[in-house]
Amino acid sequence: MNKPFSELSTTGLKTKAVKSAGINVAAQFIGFLCHTFGVIVLARLLTPRDFGLVTMVTAFSLWVMNFGINGFTEYIIQKQQLYREEVNSIFWLHLGLACIMAVGFSFFGLFLVDFYSESALSGIAVAMTASFVFQALSTSHMAILKREMKFSSIAVAELIAVILSVVFAIAAALGGGGYWAVVTRQLSVLAVTMIAAWILCPWRPGWPKHITAAMPGLKYAIQVYFNFSLGYVTRNMDKVLLGRFHGSDMLGNYDRAYHLSSMPANQLLTPLHGIALSTLTRLRDDEKRFSSYFTKAVSTVSLLGSVSAAVLTLTARDLIPFLLGPDWIEAGRVVMAFGPGIAPMLVYGTHSWLHLALGKPDRWLR
Numbered sequence: 127m128n129k130p131f132s133e134l135s136t137t138g139l140k141t142k143a144v145k146s147a148g149i150n151v152a153a154q155f156i157g158f159l160c161h162t163f164g165v166i167v168l169a170r171l172l173t174p175r176d177f178g179l180v181t182m183v184t185a186f187s188l189w190v191m192n193f194g195i196n197g198f199t200e201y202i203i204q205k206q207q208l209y210r211e212e213v214n215s216i217f218w219l220h221l222g223l224a225c226i227m228a229v230g231f232s233f234f235g236l237f238l239v240d241f242y243s244e245s246a247l248s249g250i251a252v253a254m255t256a257s258f259v260f261q262a263l264s265t266s267h268m269a270i271l272k273r274e275m276k277f278s279s280i281a282v283a284e285l286i287a288v289i290l291s292v293v294f295a296i297a298a299a300l301g302g303g304g305y306w307a308v309v310t311r312q313l314s315v316l317a318v319t320m321i322a323a324w325i326l327c328p329w330r331p332g333w334p335k336h337i338t339a340a341m342p343g344l345k346y347a348i349q350v351y352f353n354f355s356l357g358y359v360t361r362n363m364d365k366v367l368l369g370r371f372h373g374s375d376m377l378g379n380y381d382r383a384y385h386l387s388s389m390p391a392n393q394l395l396t397p398l399h400g401i402a403l404s405t406l407t408r409l410r411d412d413e414k415r416f417s418s419y420f421t422k423a424v425s426t427v428s429l430l431g432s433v434s435a436a437v438l439t440l441t442a443r444d445l446i447p448f449l450l451g452p453d454w455i456e457a458g459r460v461v462m463a464f465g466p467g468i469a470p471m472l473v474y475g476t477h478s479w480l481h482l483a484l485g486k487p488d489r490w491l492r
Contacts, residue, residue: 153281157288158389164292165386168299168307169450174378174457176305180250181381182242182369184312185362186234187254189355190227194220195265196354197347200482202269204407210329215340217266217331224262228255242369246305253309260316266331267323275404276326283322291315350482376456383460386446387438387468395427395475402476406483416483424476431472439465 169177198216202208235251238244271280295311303310365384369377402423409416438461446458 153285157285160285160289160292161389164295164311165382166449167292167296168311169382169454171296171299172304172307174376174382174453175374176378177308177381178369178374178376178378179244179246179305180308180312181365181377182244182374183235183238183247183250183254185365185369186238187231187251187257189358189362190231191257191261192354192358193227193351194223194347195261197350198265198343199269199272200350200403201343201346202266203273203403204483208273209339211336212339212343213266213270213329214331215334215337216343217262218334219337219340219344220265221259221262224258228258231255231258242374244374250305250309253306253313256313257316260313260320264316264320264323267327267329268319270327270329271323272404275401277401279326283319283326287315287318287322290318353478379454379456380460382450382454383446383457383464386442386457387461387464388471395472399479402479403483406479410484420476420480423479424473427472427476428469431469435465435468438462438468 198220202213202216232252232255235248238247238251268280271277291311291314294314295307298310299307365377365381368380402420405419406416409419442461442465443458446461447455450457
């Protein structure tokens with residue numbers, strides 16, 4: 127039966143938003159410590175080349191994988207009246223597209239071997255296609271949980287995924303897995319998150335009946351993904367060119383530096399994105415409260431970003447080699463150079479909340 131999900135409500139919204147943000151920040155802080163521990167241990171067990179090889183593949187695979195995650199998630203969260211048949215169609219459409227992209231990317235791995243002159247990339251590319259399926263299987267469930275503002279459960283699930291992925295990756299590195307330890311880290315966090323999403327969300331997909339019901343969601347997703355793609359290409363083209371002309375060792379140093387400098391933004395904006403979107407969506411007909419909530423959120427984010435920027439800019443050159451080891455001196459210098467851009471990166475990352483909460487992803491592109 128095509129029953130609707132509960133409509134978006136503003137009852138107790140401030141309490142829910144503050145509580146959710148608090149729990150998420152706490153969980154993200156613990157996750158940040160675990161993730162940092164994993165970065166330090168893996169950097170000492172592996173070489174820059176190991177990270178560089180995986181980055182040569184993920185520079186492309188992450189772009190493909192994010193189709194649907196960026197789009198279907200926001201569509202499900204922000205739609206005022208959402209029917210189960212529509213979500214069911216979105217689930218199957220997303221999964222079908224993910225399987226097709228997985229097959230295509232497996233063959234794309236052969237191009238990467240020629241492009242970078244690295245034979246290991248074919249196997250890595252095939253392995254990373256599993257991420258497309260994991261994400262497609264979890265996107266609708268996670269979006270429903272976010273729509274219902276069950277952020278406490280999501281935060282715990284994501285924390286468990288981070289912890290287990292670090293354990294699995296370190297075990298693989300200690301076992302001599304080399305770059306496969308990095309692949310294990312990336313795939314295991316998605317697999318655990320997928321399992322948690324199905325446990326936490328009671329909704330189950332039925333057999334696909336009317337795939338056309340997913341067309342409004344697909345149109346919305348394409349608009350969001352196009353904007354995501356513009357930003358993604360500009361942020362990752364340097365990695366593609368660096369790997370092509372300077373090899374995996376240099377790319378590995380650069381990738382770890384980029385990763386460390388972007389951690390403040392990822393750790394803060396990623397959990398807040400869902401909370402902000404769910405909260406602002408409920409306030410889009412109340413201009414005064416909408417503006418007030420958004421302004422407070424941006425002020426908080428900019429303060430935390432400024433502190434992070436100052437700390438990394440002043441300490442990165444000596445701190446990174448001390449933590450990761452002598453093979454990562456270049457990474458420390460790059461993090462120091464990236465440091466001043468952390469605060470602007472955080473503030474810029476909030477502007478999408480406005481357009482998506484108002485249900486106007488097309489305006490985001492202008």
